[in-house]
Amino acid sequence: MTLVLRGATLIDGTGADPVAGATVVVDGERIDAVGGRATPDDASEVLELEGCTLLPGLIDAHSHLGIAFEMQHHGHAGHLPAAEVAARVFAVCEATLMAGFTTCRDLGGLDGGIVATIALGLVEGPRIFPSGPAIAQDGGHATFMAPFSDCWCPLSIPGLVEGVTVATGPDEVRLAASKAFRRGATQLKVMVSGGVISLTDELEHTQLTVDELRAAVLEAEARNTYVTAHAHNSRGIQNGLAAGITCFEHGSFLDEETAAAMATAGAALVPTLTVTHVMATEHERWGLPPAIAARMEGVGERMVDAVKLARTAGVTLGSGSDLLGPHQEHRGLELVLRSEIEGPMAAIVAATATNARVLRADDRLGTVEAGKLADLVAVRGDPLAEPRLFDDPERVVLVVKGGVVKKDTRADSR
DSSP states (O other): OEEEEEEEEEOOSSSOOOEEEEEEEEETTEEEEEESOOOOTTOSEEEEOTTEEEEEOEEEEEEOTTOOSOGGGTTOTTSSOHHHHHHHHHHHHHHHHHTTEEEEEEOSEEOHHHHHHHHTTSSOOOEEEEOOSEEEOTTOTTOOOOTTOOOOOOOEETTTEEOEEEOOHHHHHHHHHHHHHHTTOSSEEEEOBOOSSOSSOOTTOBOSOHHHHHHHHHHHHHTTOOEEEEEEEHHHHHHHHHHTOOEEEEEEEOOHHHHHHHHHHTOEEEOOHHHHHHHHHHTTTTTOOHHHHHHTTTHHHHHHHHHHHHHHHTOEEOOOOOOOSSOOTTTTHHHHHHHHHHOHHHHHHIIIIIHHHHTTOTTTSSSOOTTSBOOEEEEESOTTTOGGGGGOGGGEEEEEETTEEEEEOTGGGO
16 A cells, blocks of 8 residues: 655654655555655555645653553552453543554553554554563552562552552562563663652662663663663662663752763663653642652753753753643643754654664654654644644644554644
8 A cells, every 4th residue: 555645844854854745655554755756656645734734643652551540549559440440541542642642661561461452453553662660679669669568469460550660689680571571562661760750769869789780781781772760860870880781760859970981881861851840730640649749849850951961961852741641731841841942843852863872762763754653643733832732632633554544633633
């Protein structure tokens, strides 16, 4: 099947200037040609996109599609039936794709079961790079362990969702890593600092030892993949670098010395501006206590500073939302907030080409180029002049994933 998309202004994800009236030819699941080529005589379908901007499918490098329920249920098995958990996960996956995000890296939640289900066509959703459960220490970030009880029964539905697993010592970390990979993880996530949504730690704490982190890295390297780390503070990042970790999430309290060390090591940073913006105002909607809002104070501003510092140091900067719960409709807000710091084109490149590189999938994703997978998104309007349109899923009028049209509301939006 040959699909032709023509008439849109093309932003190809590389940072190059937009091209007006572009034609993109899709053959099967891949892009066959880009540019001014005439429409093939054997085209199966031609989509006219005048008034739209065509982009690579957007990528969220920090998602939690599996944590699709109120957070008070996240740390406790048995509060929700498995059927409801699955239904909520499926709904969030479909909404994510319809918002223009054709790829997500899931960092604590989903395993390979949902990837297989989407591949079978039983559920609509983005391409997912799952991490399985994040690896944490006893009482560490996201474990939600009660301070005065050793009774801990986290939500765990193998084949669907498990947010976090607790490991003590390198051997337990290796076991946790092996289980994650057995269940389809494409990379690992570890917790190297305290977090905002925590009961028994602070943002400035470090977690897991260098030896424990190194055990995770060795397991990942044995499978030709990598480890990323939840890290708000620089001490945690330094520990991760010492262990060989090559990607870090949040980086809220990044300092100049650590940014330079990251750049030297070739490590990436994935800021998560959306979660700091949304959580501060919508914590009740997420099912979080008011104390969480207080923990957020100043984090957003520091993360903005961290983005600027990392960019100056030459750190690779990805893009992630870190949205949680059933209300994940603001995934595109990350591009809006990033645009305010670096400009719309930089925000687009971060959420496409750079994220593909962070995911080690830039050979097939992230840009509109011949030979790459035909993951394409058309938005009504000009995102360089109006980046806020990314935060409105209705402005996303066309979503193509692997050469298959998943959403087409062009007629509805005129």
